[in-house]
Amino acid sequence: GENVEQHPSTLSVQEGDSAVIKCTYSDSASNYFPWYKQELGKRPQLIIDIRSNVGEKKDQRIAVTLNKTAKHFSLHITETQPEDSAVYFCAASRGGGFKTIFGAGTRLFVKA
Amino acid sequence: KAGVTQTPRYLIKTRGQQVTLSCSPISGHRSVSWYQQTPGQGLQFLFEYFSETQRNKGNFPGRFSGRQFSNSRSEMNVSTLELGDSALYLCASSLGGASQETQYFGPGTRLLVL
Numbered sequence: 705g706e707n708v709e710q711h712p713s714t715l716s717v718q719e720g721d722s723a724v725i726k727c728t729y730s731d732s733a734s735n736y737f738p739w740y741k742q743e744l745g746k747r748p749q750l751i752i753d754i755r756s757n758v759g760e761k762k763d764q765r766i767a768v769t770l771n772k773t774a775k776h777f778s779l780h781i782t783e784t785q786p787e788d789s790a791v792y793f794c795a796a797s798r799g800g801g802f803k804t805i806f807g808a809g810t811r812l813f814v815k816a
Numbered sequence: 817k818a819g820v821t822q823t824p825r826y827l828i829k830t831r832g833q834q835v836t837l838s839c840s841p842i843s844g845h846r847s848v849s850w851y852q853q854t855p856g857q858g859l860q861f862l863f864e865y866f867s868e869t870q871r872n873k874g875n876f877p878g879r880f881s882g883r884q885f886s887n888s889r890s891e892m893n894v895s896t897l898e899l900g901d902s903a904l905y906l907c908a909s910s911l912g913g914a915s916q917e918t919q920y921f922g923p924g925t926r927l928l929v930l
Contacts (some may be wrong), residue, residue, distance in 0.1 A: 722863040738918055746861070747921040756902065794858065797917075803849070804919060808858040 706731040708796050710807030718815050723784050725810045727794035734796040734805075737770060737777050742791045742809075751792075752779070757768040784814045817842055820909050820922035828928045834895040837925045839907035841888050847871075847912025848890040849919060850882060853904045865890050866912045894927075902929045 709728045717723050718769045727737075735756035740748035743788045754777065761768050765784075770777040781788055791811050797804040821840045829835050841848050849872075850862040865884035878928035882892040888909075894901055904926050908919035 746922050801871055806859045
């Protein structure tokens, strides 16, 4: 079946450094790629998303890049802060009633 | 707009019992998806309902079932509870149309099976 692979599963960075999380999807018809952040004990919340007609999107310290040919997309967090510590999930969707496929998640630790 | 709500927020049951969880989507959203999340694990897809019909299904046993009402509210039921069913159950709603859409998650119901 369709799947999304996410790496790394755990990432530890020093405050102020950058963090990169990578995802690869298998369904070539996927055209929407959201990223969710889940803090401890809270619900996953959308932090940024990208659609297939765009190669890159940025929102302050967060950016997402998409390579449709290689079928992978990445989340980049610059100038990390302790409050960025959370689990991040990538996902791929094609709409039209097909289910959204989530990656397994990346636990990010930002050390002060 | 009010966000996705789930009730109850916490639940303690014993093995063999059954449980019903409820999810109220964002107003206007017609799709509701359910996920199981165990400690340190990702989001395991249970099923999705759209316009009162199950549209997608994950790989969970038949003990897990759901339904959706005409107002888009959804319930999921777990019968003959097992210890391994202890988890956070999240629902997410979206418009459910033909184009790609964002899912918005509820706060979850934390189920503990003793």
